[in-house]
Amino acid sequence: MLQGLRNLTLALAPLLLAATVPVPAWAQAVWPNKPVKIVVPFAPGGTTDILARAVAPELAKAFGQSFVIENKGGAGGNIGTEIVARAAPDGYTLLMGTVGTHGINKSLYAKLSYDPQKDFAPITLVAGVPNVMVMNADKAKALGINTVPDFIAYARKNPGRLNMASSGNGTSIHLAGELFKSMTGTFMTHIPYTGSAPALMGLVSDQVDVMFDNLPSSMALIKAGKLKAFAVTSGQRSGAMPEVPTIEEAAPLKGFEASSWFGLLAPAGTPPDIVKALQRETAKALSSPAMKEKLLAQGAIPSGNTPEEFAALIDAEIKKWAPVVKNSGARVD
Numbered sequence: 001m002l003q004g005l006r007n008l009t010l011a012l013a014p015l016l017l018a019a020t021v022p023v024p025a026w027a028q029a030v031w032p033n034k035p036v037k038i039v040v041p042f043a044p045g046g047t048t049d050i051l052a053r054a055v056a057p058e059l060a061k062a063f064g065q066s067f068v069i070e071n072k073g074g075a076g077g078n079i080g081t082e083i084v085a086r087a088a089p090d091g092y093t094l095l096m097g098t099v100g101t102h103g104i105n106k107s108l109y110a111k112l113s114y115d116p117q118k119d120f121a122p123i124t125l126v127a128g129v130p131n132v133m134v135m136n137a138d139k140a141k142a143l144g145i146n147t148v149p150d151f152i153a154y155a156r157k158n159p160g161r162l163n164m165a166s167s168g169n170g171t172s173i174h175l176a177g178e179l180f181k182s183m184t185g186t187f188m189t190h191i192p193y194t195g196s197a198p199a200l201m202g203l204v205s206d207q208v209d210v211m212f213d214n215l216p217s218s219m220a221l222i223k224a225g226k227l228k229a230f231a232v233t234s235g236q237r238s239g240a241m242p243e244v245p246t247i248e249e250a251a252p253l254k255g256f257e258a259s260s261w262f263g264l265l266a267p268a269g270t271p272p273d274i275v276k277a278l279q280r281e282t283a284k285a286l287s288s289p290a291m292k293e294k295l296l297a298q299g300a301i302p303s304g305n306t307p308e309e310f311a312a313l314i315d316a317e318i319k320k321w322a323p324v325v326k327n328s329g330a331r332v333d
Contacts, residue, residue, distance in 0.1 A: 032091060037093050040080065041074075047214035058288075081101045096264060097264070098262050100170050100172050109333075110333045121266045124263060129216055130260070131215065134222065145228075167193060169190075182327060212233060216295075216299050239299075258324075261313070
């Protein structure tokens, strides 16, 4: 009988030892065991939305659960961003953040309802994109505006006659326009929308005059001849539209650069294993030939960097945009 007990103890020993080894809470719950929500803090149809919808199906395949896009636009992306900042850090609520929500807004808003560094766990940079200065093609032709210098000359002769659309206060689209106004000595009334798509609709329907939109969301309208592309706001030309000069080349405005970026973030306190798993699968998706081709064709440059690298980028961008916001005079109370 004693020998039998010894044998039973030896047989159970590995199981008892395994039970005492700590495992991550999310692993115990088999994360994800329900749909994961990706909050896009802007209206559907803009670049933030386009990139989130490109990544979501790939993450769904990797984890065997739905990744659902939820658009929560308004206040320059602050409404949707705050929702994620206050969400439970359990891996079921993510954010597609932007240079606006996590680079610009800390300096632009007198009272920001979230801290872009302390309230989030960066996962990975999804893509970077240039902005593009666009105008309603028919209106540009009617006014004889064919180039950036033409636009500047008209704006200077007609102060206040032109207005400038954006996807919301504090977005890179807004601030690119403010930087342009500051560097050219022109004045245009800012008309903020709840996202890039409705702003583009206003531009196409001639309700507004100019926009410094993210290239991916304007690409189809430019190719269709609805919008006239004057220049991109990045330091280099875009491979997707190499014929379009940079603003620095076209004006010339030395040192003009106002590019955008987009990345996945989770609420602060989200288990590191979940963050690492999401980064790994997102990077894998972004490195696939099909995804690369799709994003590059839209003017976006895919990334997939580490959480640490993305956190460093956010820190650097906050420092970069602070003096730009101050010098441009842009401020939202």
